[in-house]
Amino acid sequence: MIFFAMKPFLFRMIFPAVLFAATVPAVAQDMWTLDRCIEYALENNNDVRQQQLQVESGKINVNSAKMSRLPDLSASLGGNVYFGRGPSRDGTYIDNSQLSGSFGVSTSIPVFQGLKIKHEVDRSKLDYEAAVHQLDLVRENISLQIASYFLQALYTKELVRIAESRLEASTSQLELARGRYESGKASRSDVIDNESVVASDKASLTQSKNNYILAELDLRQAMNLPDSVDFEPYIELGEGGLPEYRLLPSLQEIYTSSLLLHPSVKVAEMNLESSRAALKSAKSSYYPTLYFTAGYGNSAFSNLTDRSLNSDFWTQLANNGNEYIGLSLSIPIFSRNNVRNSVKLSRISVRSYEIALNESQKALKKEIEQAYWGAVTAYDAMVAAKKALDAARTAYENELVKYESGKSGVYDYINARTALDQAEATLSHSKYDYILKYRILEFYM
Numbered sequence: 001m002i003f004f005a006m007k008p009f010l011f012r013m014i015f016p017a018v019l020f021a022a023t024v025p026a027v028a029q030d031m032w033t034l035d036r037c038i039e040y041a042l043e044n045n046n047d048v049r050q051q052q053l054q055v056e057s058g059k060i061n062v063n064s065a066k067m068s069r070l071p072d073l074s075a076s077l078g079g080n081v082y083f084g085r086g087p088s089r090d091g092t093y094i095d096n097s098q099l100s101g102s103f104g105v106s107t108s109i110p111v112f113q114g115l116k117i118k119h120e121v122d123r124s125k126l127d128y129e130a131a132v133h134q135l136d137l138v139r140e141n142i143s144l145q146i147a148s149y150f151l152q153a154l155y156t157k158e159l160v161r162i163a164e165s166r167l168e169a170s171t172s173q174l175e176l177a178r179g180r181y182e183s184g185k186a187s188r189s190d191v192i193d194n195e196s197v198v199a200s201d202k203a204s205l206t207q208s209k210n211n212y213i214l215a216e217l218d219l220r221q222a223m224n225l226p227d228s229v230d231f232e233p234y235i236e237l238g239e240g241g242l243p244e245y246r247l248l249p250s251l252q253e254i255y256t257s258s259l260l261l262h263p264s265v266k267v268a269e270m271n272l273e274s275s276r277a278a279l280k281s282a283k284s285s286y287y288p289t290l291y292f293t294a295g296y297g298n299s300a301f302s303n304l305t306d307r308s309l310n311s312d313f314w315t316q317l318a319n320n321g322n323e324y325i326g327l328s329l330s331i332p333i334f335s336r337n338n339v340r341n342s343v344k345l346s347r348i349s350v351r352s353y354e355i356a357l358n359e360s361q362k363a364l365k366k367e368i369e370q371a372y373w374g375a376v377t378a379y380d381a382m383v384a385a386k387k388a389l390d391a392a393r394t395a396y397e398n399e400l401v402k403y404e405s406g407k408s409g410v411y412d413y414i415n416a417r418t419a420l421d422q423a424e425a426t427l428s429h430s431k432y433d434y435i436l437k438y439r440i441l442e443f444y445m
Contacts, residue, residue: 058128106295114287130270
């Protein structure tokens, strides 16, 4: 298996993609490169969509914070019916029944709030930037997941090819054993042994095909790709079917450049700055708040007991109108320690995010070191696996000549062929292991 517990990354293909000639299916399907798989997944993955909604929410919060600087405007409308006693026009209560109505418009403008609005705007902007970087982080997580499934599918597909080649060879040897038996040059037990090998190879091929189907299903589900879409993963490698070695910069160079751009660090930095803005906002509650207010109101009365006392409606509106402007100052004196405790909690939050940023930087350095040495080790393992495969193939070819000439038994031949199959599988695993680890490292570069 080639699933790796490594941090997310944004893939950039370092090789163009075409299908292995040995693995072209008989029925043509739509061939998908790694880039295409990742692009499709990023457009259709629910985690990405969910984080995109968080980004949109952050954008709305920024707008709301900015709009809090503007004046508000409200209107009111009311009416009352009094029976027996009611207020007269001069404000005294008299014995009558009357109908009264009023309406008004008012506005208030924040003049000074201890810079609370400014700090809230700054905080909302930082939260929005954090959401954007978090989206990048989610996209990288999805990219890494798709890459793991993609390379796993290619690996299992190569195992199918190896199993098919093994079955083809064992079937050929079975026909050879039957011919030798019929000519009297081999015993019946040789035929039975070869039949047993063919049956075992058929079972192995069936299992390999099932593993490939499951690997392709994992990739399809991770991409959220409908079953109705034709799909076949493929990739092109260098000469000899192996990726080429790329010269790597130093660890310090990779870490220095990644420290400035990596989304995990940027999220931690934005969260820290947001917590500092929240602390300033909490401290602003110590200051007085000043509002400018203005409004207009009017009212009309209708005496239900003695209608001769009623004035014309429009005359009342002309006489009863009132306008006002004013300033409203609120001075905090004692708030049951709410402001003080809020400031304390904000300071704790700042310290917590400082620790989180430090941990994020340490984790990034560890990830880069793991990716760096993982890529170096994987390349060395791939080179060693290629040499082991060449040796196993030579040993197998020699053993095949001996077996076909009757100088060795079927079990010696089977052991040589099994060693060759294992060497091919090991090289296939190390090849895709190197590709994945190099691309992870390439993201940090």
